[in-house]
Amino acid sequence: xxxxxxxxxxxxxxxxxxxxxxxxxxxxxxxxxxxxxxxxxxxxxxxxxxxxxxxxxxxxxxxxxxxxxxxxxxxxxxxxxxxxxxxxxxxxxxxxxxxxxxxxxxxxxxxxxxxxxxxxxxxxxxxxxxxxxxxxxxxxxxxxxxxxxxxxxxxxxxxxxxxxxxxxxxxxxxxxxxxxxxxxxxxxxxxxxxxxxxxxxxxxxxxxxxxxxxxxxxxxxxxxxxxxxxxxxxxxxxxxxxxxxxxxxxxxxxxxxxxxxxxxxxxxxxxxxxxxxxxxxxxxxxxxxxxxxxxxxxxxxxxxxxxxxxxxxxxxxxxxxxxxxxxxxxxxxxxxxxxxxxxxxxxxxxxxxxxxxxxxxxxxxxxxxxxxxxxxxxxxxxxxxxxxxxxxxxxxxxxxxxxxxxxxxxxxxxxxxxxxxxxxxxxxxxxxxxxxxxxxxxxxxxxxxxxxxxxxxxxxxxxxxxxxxxx
Numbered sequence: 001x002x003x004x005x006x007x008x009x010x011x012x013x014x015x016x017x018x019x020x021x022x023x024x025x026x027x028x029x030x031x032x033x034x035x036x037x038x039x040x041x042x043x044x045x046x047x048x049x050x051x052x053x054x055x056x057x058x059x060x061x062x063x064x065x066x067x068x069x070x071x072x073x074x075x076x077x078x079x080x081x082x083x084x085x086x087x088x089x090x091x092x093x094x095x096x097x098x099x100x101x102x103x104x105x106x107x108x109x110x111x112x113x114x115x116x117x118x119x120x121x122x123x124x125x126x127x128x129x130x131x132x133x134x135x136x137x138x139x140x141x142x143x144x145x146x147x148x149x150x151x152x153x154x155x156x157x158x159x160x161x162x163x164x165x166x167x168x169x170x171x172x173x174x175x176x177x178x179x180x181x182x183x184x185x186x187x188x189x190x191x192x193x194x195x196x197x198x199x200x201x202x203x204x205x206x207x208x209x210x211x212x213x214x215x216x217x218x219x220x221x222x223x224x225x226x227x228x229x230x231x232x233x234x235x236x237x238x239x240x241x242x243x244x245x246x247x248x249x250x251x252x253x254x255x256x257x258x259x260x261x262x263x264x265x266x267x268x269x270x271x272x273x274x275x276x277x278x279x280x281x282x283x284x285x286x287x288x289x290x291x292x293x294x295x296x297x298x299x300x301x302x303x304x305x306x307x308x309x310x311x312x313x314x315x316x317x318x319x320x321x322x323x324x325x326x327x328x329x330x331x332x333x334x335x336x337x338x339x340x341x342x343x344x345x346x347x348x349x350x351x352x353x354x355x356x357x358x359x360x361x362x363x364x365x366x367x368x369x370x371x372x373x374x375x376x377x378x379x380x381x382x383x384x385x386x387x388x389x390x391x392x393x394x395x396x397x398x399x400x401x402x403x404x405x406x407x408x409x410x411x412x413x414x415x416x417x418x419x420x421x422x423x424x425x426x427x428x429x430x431x432x433x434x435x436x437x438x439x440x441x442x443x444x445x446x447x448x449x450x451x452x453x454x455x456x457x458x459x460x461x462x463x464x465x466x467x468x469x470x471x
Contacts, residue, residue, distance in 0.1 A: 034405040035385070035395045036221075037228060041235070043244045044216025048395040048405070049231045050223040052388055058129050058224030060136060061392040062120045063400055066212035067113060068185045069250055069330065075199050076185075077192015080113025081153065082208045086120060087111055088149040090142040095149065098135065107132045109139065113190050116330045117400060123389060126225045133238045140213070141242060145205040154200070157191050168274040168441045169338070171266060176276040176439045179264055180334055182256040214245040219399050221392040255280060255332065258435045261451050266441045273346040273442030277353055278336030279432045284328040284401045290414045291426035292326050297373040298365050298423070299356060300324025300337055305372060307356050308337065318342075318349045326430075330401075335430065343446035350440075350450060354433045361427045364420040378412045 036050035071079050087110065088095045102109055107124035109132070120140055124132035164170045174189065181187030188196070220239060222231050258279055282288060293301075300308035300323050308322045322339035337357075341349040365373075385391045385408065398407045440450060 033409045035391065035398065035408060036223070036405060038399070038405060039232070039235075041215065041240060043240065043242055044214075045218060045220055045235075045239055045242065046399060047220035047222065047235050047239070048399060049221075049226075049228060050391055050395060051226060051228065051231075052223050052391065053225050055388070056126045056225050057388055058124060058126055058132075058222065058226055059388045059392045060122045060133070061221040061389070061396055062140070062218055063117045063221070063396045064120070064213055064218045065116070065247075065400075066118045066208070066217070068115045068188070068190050069252065070208070070212055071185050071188070071192070071196070073183060073253075074196060075204060076188040076196030077157065077190075078196070078200050078204055078208055079118060079212075080190050080192060081150075081157070081197065081200060082143075082205050082213075083111045083113040083118035083120070084157075085145055085149060085153055085205060086139050086143050088153060089144045089146055090138045091144055092142070093135075093138060098139065101131070101135055105132055107135075109135060111139070115186060115190060115333075121389070121392075129234065133234060137238045143205075143209060145202045145209075147202050150200075150202050150205065154197050158194060158197060161189065161191060161194060168268060168270055168272070169276075169340070171268070172274045172276045172338075172439045172441045175264055175266060175441075176278070176336065176437060177334065179262070179439070180255075180258075180278070180280060180437050183253040184255045184331075185252065186329070186331065186333065211245070211248055214247060215239065215242045216244040217247045219396050221396040221399075223388050223392040223395070252331070258432070258437060260435055261438065262436070263438045263440070263450050265444060265447070265450070266439070267444040268441050269443055270441075271343065271443070272340045273343045273349075273440055273447055274338075274340050275346060275350060275438070275440050276336050276338045277350060277436055277438045278324075278334055279436050281326045281333050281335040281430060282328050283330065283332050285330075286328065288426050288429070289326075289328060291418055291422050292430060293377060294370070294373045294415065294418055295360065295365075295423045295427050296324055296326055297377060298369045299360050299427075302373065302376065305376070307360070308339075308353065311356060312339065312341075312349055312352050316348075316352065318345050318352070322349075322353070343442045344448070346440060346442060347448040347450055350438065354436075357427075357431050357433045361424065361431055361433070364424050367420070370418075370420055370423065374415050374418070377415050381408065381411060 036048045038046065038048050040046050066082065067079050071077065087098060105124060105128045107122065107128060109122045111120045112118065120136070122132055122136045178187050220235065222235065282292065298307060300306045303309060308324060312318045312322045313320065319339045319341045322337065324337040326335045327333040337353050339349060384394050395405065398405055438450065440447065
């Protein structure tokens with residue numbers, strides 16, 4: 001999915017908001033509480049463990065810093081293709097044999113790419129953990145990258161990229177990311193580009209795997225029906241032989257600055273204009289992340305509780321849905337507002353988006369808005385650890401972004417202590433109604449002139465749909 005398409009379906013990927021009114025209502029808990037135990041193998045592998053004995057299941061999740069940020073220019077999609085092909089055969093198992101073994105065990109094993117990291121995950125019954133982990137180890141350490149499998153997977157991804165061009169909001173999202181980030185890796189789909197994938201060879205895949213899929217470049221998360229001693233034995237046995245290596249430093253091109261409004265119009269014979277407006281946002285390590293979570297909930301991330309939906313849908317009837325999100329990563333991600341509206345009302349809808357952005361920058365939010373946002377964010381927090389796989393994911397997320405394993409017990413106070421002044425300060429600093437990127441996919445003949453699209457601010461038109469990010 002697109003970095004932006006992800007937030008159109010849900011703000012769940014890295015917002016880290018969970019359920020649990022009890023957590024919101026109870027007094028602050030001691031930060032000595034942690035998600036799990038943190039240990040490290042001699043080969044540099046950091047691993048985390050959480051004992052969860054409710055069900056006889058074990059989840060193992062490996063996060064490897066081998067995502068889109070490591071894609072070389074000209075071979076966009078290499079990182080994701082590498083991860084995707086782990087399940088397509090090893091030096092001693094075919095893809096069919098891997099599938100048959102998993103089916104026999106009733107286990108789940110999967111790999112996927114991402115912007116900041118790739119993942120390899122296993123969930124199995126405790127009684128089947130030995131064969132499950134042996135299969136996990138084989139897939140991790142011995143991928144074959146056989147030319148026929150490479151060709152098959154590449155064709156599959158290319159077909160999906162082509163079919164996405166029929167989806168107006170995907171087109172808008174891809175165009176927004178490409179124009180916002182330029183040559184920076186966040187500017188292309190996780191799945192890659194047609195040109196980049198065509199340039200990837202089996203040798204490139206083997207070399208990428210050799211360079212980046214190393215224990216000293218990874219985080220292992222184990223959660224489930226094991227004691228710490230059992231987990232230690234399994235981790236040492238399966239991952240101890242994994243050899244460390246020197247990890248190349250990423251050489252990232254600069255992100256182009258936005259110094260004025262920029263409008264990109266893509267002509268498509270459709271009745272609804274698909275609109276994305278925004279600017280460069282923040283990294284996940286930015287301490288203003290929490291103020292921006294609250295601010296964004298009030299602006300456009302809170303569904304019917306948000307100002308954008310109340311103004312643009314409820315009061316004006318211009319759109320069925322409208323939402324906003326910050327999508328931070330290891331590097332600055334986008335801030336974007338997305339909506340669909342009739343072609344004829346595109347200009348009015350965009351003007352209202354900008355009006356709400358200006359209002360939240362210039363006026364403090366109300367006490368009721370602030371309290372409602374805090375209550376939701378704190379009260380919905382535990383959803384991110386109410387299942388075994390979620391807890392494993394959260395441990396890895398907290399470790400990867402340096403949040404600490406006590407993060408769940410610090411989060412409520414990080415949100416609760418924010419003031420209306422801090423929310424306004426964050427909005428003023430990170431929202432830019434005077435220098436934004438606006439992408440509109442719609443029927444040009446029915447859309448009124450949009451700012452720079454008609455002249456002064458440097459807008460431009462695009463007739464052909466180009467790539468953008470997904471997943």
